[in-house]
Every structure is written in structure tokens, then in C-alpha cells.
Amino acid sequence: MTIKTVKDAINDALVQSFEEDKNVILMGEDIAGGKGREQYQGTQDAWGGPFGVTQGLYTKFGGERVRDTTIAEAGFFGAAIGAAMTGLRPIVELMYVDFAGVCFDQMMNQAAKVRYMFGGKQKVPMVVRTVVGAGFRAGSEHSQTLYSLYTHIPGLKVVAPYDAYDAKGLLLSSIKDDDPVIFMEHKRLYMTSCEVPDDLKPIPLGKGRIRREGSDVTIIAIQRMNLFAEEAANELEKINISCEIVDPRTYSPLDEELIFQSVKKTGNVIVVDESNPKCSLASEISSLISEKCFSDLKAAVIKITAPHTPVPFSPPMEDFYIPSTKKIIDAVKKLKDV
Amino acid sequence: MIEKEKINWIYKKIFTIRFFEERIKKIAKEKKVPGYLHTCIGSEAICVGVMAALNQDDWISSTYRNHGHAIAKGCELNEITSEIYGRKTGICKGRGGSMHISDFSKGMLGSFGIVAAGPAVVLGAALQEKINKSNKTCVSFFGDGAIHNGAFHEAAGLAKLWDIPMIFVCENNGYAEATATDWHLNTKELSDITKAYDMLSYIGDGNNVFEVYDITKKAINEAKQKNTPIFLEFKNYRFSGQYEGDTQLYQPQEEIDKAKQNDPIKLAKENSSKYGLNKNDLEKIINEAKEEVDKAFDFADTQPWPQPEDALEEVYVNYPLEINR
Numbered sequence: 001m002t003i004k005t006v007k008d009a010i011n012d013a014l015v016q017s018f019e020e021d022k023n024v025i026l027m028g029e030d031i032a033g034g035k036g037r038e039q040y041q042g043t044q045d046a047w048g049g050p051f052g053v054t055q056g057l058y059t060k061f062g063g064e065r066v067r068d069t070t071i072a073e074a075g076f077f078g079a080a081i082g083a084a085m086t087g088l089r090p091i092v093e094l095m096y097v098d099f100a101g102v103c104f105d106q107m108m109n110q111a112a113k114v115r116y117m118f119g120g121k122q123k124v125p126m127v128v129r130t131v132v133g134a135g136f137r138a139g140s141e142h143s144q145t146l147y148s149l150y151t152h153i154p155g156l157k158v159v160a161p162y163d164a165y166d167a168k169g170l171l172l173s174s175i176k177d178d179d180p181v182i183f184m185e186h187k188r189l190y191m192t193s194c195e196v197p198d199d200l201k202p203i204p205l206g207k208g209r210i211r212r213e214g215s216d217v218t219i220i221a222i223q224r225m226n227l228f229a230e231e232a233a234n235e236l237e238k239i240n241i242s243c244e245i246v247d248p249r250t251y252s253p254l255d256e257e258l259i260f261q262s263v264k265k266t267g268n269v270i271v272v273d274e275s276n277p278k279c280s281l282a283s284e285i286s287s288l289i290s291e292k293c294f295s296d297l298k299a300a301v302i303k304i305t306a307p308h309t310p311v312p313f314s315p316p317m318e319d320f321y322i323p324s325t326k327k328i329i330d331a332v333k334k335l336k337d338v
Numbered sequence: 339m340i341e342k343e344k345i346n347w348i349y350k351k352i353f354t355i356r357f358f359e360e361r362i363k364k365i366a367k368e369k370k371v372p373g374y375l376h377t378c379i380g381s382e383a384i385c386v387g388v389m390a391a392l393n394q395d396d397w398i399s400s401t402y403r404n405h406g407h408a409i410a411k412g413c414e415l416n417e418i419t420s421e422i423y424g425r426k427t428g429i430c431k432g433r434g435g436s437m438h439i440s441d442f443s444k445g446m447l448g449s450f451g452i453v454a455a456g457p458a459v460v461l462g463a464a465l466q467e468k469i470n471k472s473n474k475t476c477v478s479f480f481g482d483g484a485i486h487n488g489a490f491h492e493a494a495g496l497a498k499l500w501d502i503p504m505i506f507v508c509e510n511n512g513y514a515e516a517t518a519t520d521w522h523l524n525t526k527e528l529s530d531i532t533k534a535y536d537m538l539s540y541i542g543d544g545n546n547v548f549e550v551y552d553i554t555k556k557a558i559n560e561a562k563q564k565n566t567p568i569f570l571e572f573k574n575y576r577f578s579g580q581y582e583g584d585t586q587l588y589q590p591q592e593e594i595d596k597a598k599q600n601d602p603i604k605l606a607k608e609n610s611s612k613y614g615l616n617k618n619d620l621e622k623i624i625n626e627a628k629e630e631v632d633k634a635f636d637f638a639d640t641q642p643w644p645q646p647e648d649a650l651e652e653v654y655v656n657y658p659l660e661i662n663r
Contacts, residue, residue, distance in 0.1 A: 025469065064469055070499060075492025078458020079465055085447055086397065086466040105489070110455055114448050119430035120652035121442035154653050178655035206658040253658050 009164035028093030032058030073103035112155030143311035169203030208255035214244035232328035267298035353627035366582035383602035387550025399456030419638035454487035483514025503561035511576035544572030
């Protein structure tokens, strides 16, 4: 057992995938950094992406497989699709998910659809690694989560791991997967750590995880919201309220059964999602529960999400924007009438 | 000197495409098939001339105006017509339709409904060829309308930066939908746009199939030799509307009449003796082409419709849960 940060776990999964399969390549903006200044010492691999997650790959595997791109997401996303169709397993880095708009056509209309609309003859085994999340004082265009944007599209798979264990296991799976996968990394989780076995096996997509067993309330927590759910559960335990925390981990496919089982057990449900509320994962999960588990519910499903606003910059406003431990505790107390 | 077999192939294909598209115009008028139809009457020589320079397993991308590319790349006529008719035995199992005729097993990466989606995808295939030290030729077809789209420029920039020997083929047919090319261009020549990428470019007569073939063949060799992308602009005229049913009010009659003098089929016929085909040879090829096209349309008409639930298939290679919950 080794304690790893999410950042290092992702780097490990990339290195392992590069070593296992020569068809794996990585493309993105400044995933190495220092291109054009190779003649100076210390410039190579200067960045490893904006959070240093890919650092060392260029040095280890070379510029043919680790390709710094121009700031041209439509160009290199399209290239990833063509490369994937013809035999490579490209991983592309979308520096922030907020940049999805400039290359959304490639994901929505090409990556997601070529298999279906051209008669099932080809596949697009590519992974988009992207950085999501508020709480970095990064303003409206570098802080969104946008989970549901990609989850909405048939043909794409969506993964959003919370801890280092899941990050490594799910990334290994995503790279081996034959469909296009959006792999979302939360910037506020990169430096969090947990035990990650060195020989961790890939974790299948579509399998959620019960992070804490409980009997009174089910808290379904999306990515970083697991942190607040855990804190809330610890507090609520002190007043004898037992919370079960469900981390779906992947959103397309979604482990509906795991969610329904927990709902049947507790009858009380709170969904916590850092995204904006309209057409969000929270609203999707909530609707599924009312459709499939209506008779098991003791009360209406409660959604705790960000407000219907862009992410604000100033700390008091941004902290207000993000769902909190307190909001979860208050919601549970209200639900349990204490 | 072009070998006899290739000359016959060129003639067969160019007539097949024209007959095919004329039949499409007819069934469109009769409202015999569902959906949008885009014919390529006027660009047959580009489809055939470029493909004559390729092998079957070379990679191409096409657009919603793809019938000619698909026919020239070797897709089965019966499967193309069945697809257009929306039948289960269509080339895309009825899930694509006329705008998405594409057969991966024939080297088609896709026929995209989004203008300028293709160049970046072909860039990726060419990057794969480069990394795997393979040597398949990679060609992206697109129209003059795509030249302003960002995705084209992003692909062009990366192709040049990464020394990717892919071929950009721009079919300059005079119109981007209902907008004249001479109005929408900011440069004198369309291919001047590639100067920003320091990319080699050549302009050819898109009505002359042999000129297209010659330029493409040379460009492929040069691109591979110099490890560089090359941009080819073939000028032609879009006799068809943007889609079948387009009133074409924006295309003046005198312009159409003038263009007809350079109709690629007319030129091919006129040049036939120069390429060693006598009148009988030519007639035989024309009759065969017509017969094959007619048969393919009759075939499609007899094909079964897909089951409604077939719509749920092949969204993913592997999806652990039921899609239609």
C-alpha cells in the first residue's frame, strides 16, 4: 500500500498505460511545455499541463507519443478521433472543461456518432482528460463542472472520480475502453490522497461505490461533494442520524441499481452536485429515483446544487456558490425533522 | 501514360456517378425517399480523379455531398442506394442516410454533415500513419464553404506544424450553400488562404478528370517526399442546388450555360479518343454504368425496412446497462 495524491495516481495510470500499450498517445496544450526552447537546459517538460499532472511523460516517452499542440482544441480533438478510428488510443487534454465550447462539435457530432451513424463498423477509443470544479478563485470561465453537458450525449461515457484510488482505477479502464470517454478531474482534489495499491486493477465503468454505509438517509454525492457528504455524515452521526453515501463515480453509464438499493434501504435521499441545477446530474438522478423508487420514498428527493449562476470570482461569493457541509447537514436535519 | 485498366475504371466511375445523381434527382422529385439529398453533379471529375490516385485502403473523409466519393472509393452501389432508401441492408444499416454514406472497410473515415469536420479527423489518421510508420495516403474532401470554418484552420495549422503529409482537397464549386464563392472569399484565390500556414498548394481544373488525377498523384508523392501537407483546389461548378428541392434562384442561367461548356462528363467524352477509347468502348462503358445504377435503385426498393428497435443498436462498443430504460 502506498499513499498517493489524485495527481500522482493519474500520472501513474498514464505511465502504466503508455508502458502497456504502444498505441496510447497523449495530446494537449503544454502537457509537456517548453517546446521551442529545447536548446536550453531545464526547459523540457516545464509544465506537465497546468497542474503538472502529465509531468515526466514527455521525457519518458518522447515527443512522438506525447505531443504538445497549438491552442487549437477543434484541431487536435478531431485528430484524436481520426487517430482512434485507425488504431491508436489517444488521450487528449482539455485544459479546463470550460473550454468545451470550442471543441464540442468534435465530441458531440463526430466522436459520439461515427460508430452509430456509419453502421457500427468503426470505434473511437479516445479519452478526454479535463479539469473541472470551483473553489480555485479561477472565475467564471475556469471553474465549471459541466458534467451533464457530456452525459447528455449518447455515444460518450463520463467518469468523475473522487479519490486517488478511483482516479487511477477508472483512468486505466477509460484508456482501455473502446468508446470515447470524458474523464473529469477536479482541481481541488488533485492534492488529496488515499491508499492506492501499486497493482490496482482497472475499475469497470458503470460501477458505483458505497463510501459509507448507513440506514437513515442516502446522500448521493458527485465527485468533490463526497468530501462534504463525509463531513456531514460525521456530524450527523453525533446526533444519531446514520447516513449512507453513494458515489456513482461514472455518470454514463450510471450504476442505477446501486442507487436504487440504497434508496430502498433508507427512503430518504439527498443528491449533492456542484453543477448548476437545471438539467443537471442531480435532476437526472432525482427523476430516476422518483420514477423507479416512488413507493420507497418517505419524502421528496432533495437536490443540493450550485445556484443557476456562472461561477463568481470573489471568495465570499464563490464559497456561497459551492454546496457545503452545512447545507447538507441542514437538509438532513430538515428531512429527519430534528 | 495511364494504363488502359485505369482509364476504363475512370470512365466507368465518372458515368456511374452522373447516372446515379440523375436518378437521385428523379426520385427526389417523385418524393420517393425520406430526408435530405445532396447531389454532386458537376464534381464527378474531382471524385474520380482523386480516387484514381489512391489505393482502396487509403483514408479519406467526405461530406454530406458524398455519393460521388463513396462510389469512387469502391462502396457497393446496392448498399448506397439501400441506405438512401432507409433500409436495413444499407451501408450504415439505415442509421446514416444520404448525408452519411460511408464504409470504413473501404477506407472512408466518415461523411460528415458538419462543414470542415473532416480535415481534423483525416489529420488524426495521417498522424497514426506517421507514428506507426505506415504509408497510407490520407485525403480530406471539403467544399469552398468550409474554408472559413475554424476547424479547417486548426487542422491545417497542426498538419503543417507536425509535418503531416496529408492532402486537403477543396472542391471549389462556386457556391457555399446559396452564397457565391467570389463573394465570400477574402483572398484572390481560395488556396491563397494556405499561405498563412506556409503550405504548398496547387490549383487544378476540377472538370478535367485526368488533370485532377495527375495533380493529385504528384501531390501525394511530393507530400510524402517532403513530409508536408499539400492543399489542392479544384475549380468546378455545382450544377446541383445545395440540396434537392433548392430553387437555385441565386444561380443565373447564363452562368449555368457557360459552365455547361465545361461539364466534366462532356469533357471526358470529348477526351475519350485521346485516351484510347473508341466510340464502341465508350458506349459499352456508358451502358454498363447506366445498367448498374438502375439495378442498384431497383434493388434498394425491394429491401426490408429496419425494425424500430434497431435504432438502439451500436451506440457504444460496450455499454453495461440497457440504453432504453
